[in-house]
Amino acid sequence: MAIGACTFVIGLFTDRETTWAGYLVTNYYFFSIAMGGVFFYLLQSITQSGWSSAFKRVPEAMMSYIPVAALFFLLLYFGTHDLYRWSDPEAAAVDPLIRSRAVFMNVPFFYIRIALFFALWIIFIRILRKLSLREDSFDPADHEGIMALFAKSELYSKIFIFILAITFTLSAFDLVMSIDAHWYSTIFAFKNLVAAFLHGVSVMILIIFILHRRGYFPFLNKYHLHDFARYLFMLSILWGYFWFAQFMLIWFGNIPEETVYYYVRWQDGWKVMFFLEIGLNWAIPFMVLLPIKTSRNMMVITMVIAFLIIGQYIDLFVQIIPGTTGVLKFGLIHAGLFVGYAALFALVVATALGKAKIIAPNHPYLEESLKHKF
């Protein structure tokens, strides 16, 4: 964490633009991972899933990173001019497109929106977390009380997932897509949503594995592993689908204002990154997790997750860097920032995990999760 803070400060003085771009990449990276945890949690409670109910404290702990991310996104205010070309009044003066968008894309409204979205998310996360913790204090025999609480958290999850779908879409447009002020893609936000879900789930599984190593989830069996692997498999296919849908339509449509986005990402060094992105995020999980044997092997899943963690970074790097600095270089600044954020994320998640019982003892479907089998 100290490393991250130091690199950030040093970087600001030596190379402002690179630092802010790296800051946005890492910030968005961990924000999207926390969002993936939120998504997983919401989906599990809406579908009333039994198999995952013993692990629900892990996505809950990941949720608690969102307020921290909110703070860092508001800090982004000081780097607005280094990142977003539309915020520059001189650019707006010569560029009619930026001028015409100024009603929506102006600096105050941009931060009002970010603050509003984060406020909404934090409110709902608080409610869900509180409901989940209150469940622990119930008497296990009080089935009606527990079920009422369970139904309540399901209701809030249903409301939240709709709000999240809309607000996350808008925030992805704002934070990432507006870097390339002239380019737009309507599928972009969905791709980011799925990316957040995929990588959030992969980090969540990694946390569960680490905790299992430490002896916290002794009941983890091959059926749980298989379900986790299927989650990764399904989401990586979905991610590949969205990635390809965006790329193929632009490639085939061949409209200059759209292809310029991929033209930049098709030059010498970027082309490698471009193929690494699809390779790490789709091809490797798809090929490796296809047979039943590998998808029940903890080592193999961990390796796939390692690839996915790198893959998400490359994904965001390819999305953000060409529009800001345009230099393909993973320098010390990026590495330092990443280490700092990773430490902070680990600290926040570990603290949140420590605050409550690691297995929610009164969850109505806990029994099903402990003896999961299919």
Next chain:
Amino acid sequence: MARTFKIGIFDDEEKFISSLKRLKEQKHSVYEVFTPYPVNEVLHLLKRRTRLPTAAYFFGLFGIVATLMFLYYTSVISWPVVYGGKPFNSFPSFIVVTIVVTILTVTILSLALFSGRSKLYPGRDNTIFDGRATDDMFIIVMDTEALDEQSAEEAGEIMRTEGAIEIINKEIETVYT
């Protein structure tokens, strides 16, 4: 040649599974099982294995290769046409077609393989052990020739205690296998 079968009819999956389990524990040979929907345990209990997923995987590979070759042949070798300045071999736009055709190939070939393997074809006669076999009932059929008198009694007893709604002995004239 007429053969006699002992048929147990169940209206509940749990009862059906537990009686099948006990029958296998007692090493009684089960001739055939009918369920209204696929039940996973039946495969394990009757020690049957299916290699259909492996076959489907290779059908999929075949479908991908064949479709890509076909698209390459039509748009590059046989009849090259320039569409909006695209290269003849416009690979990204082939992928969507390839996915769809591969799914179709896998479906049709797997269906054909499955039907061939279980000897299902138009005009085939089938043994009807009980009218309810195609209904919402779970049915266990046991060949009495494979069982001696005592174990047939035992099997009937097991099914009765596990909650079969009906147990019948039925003589069937011709059995199609």
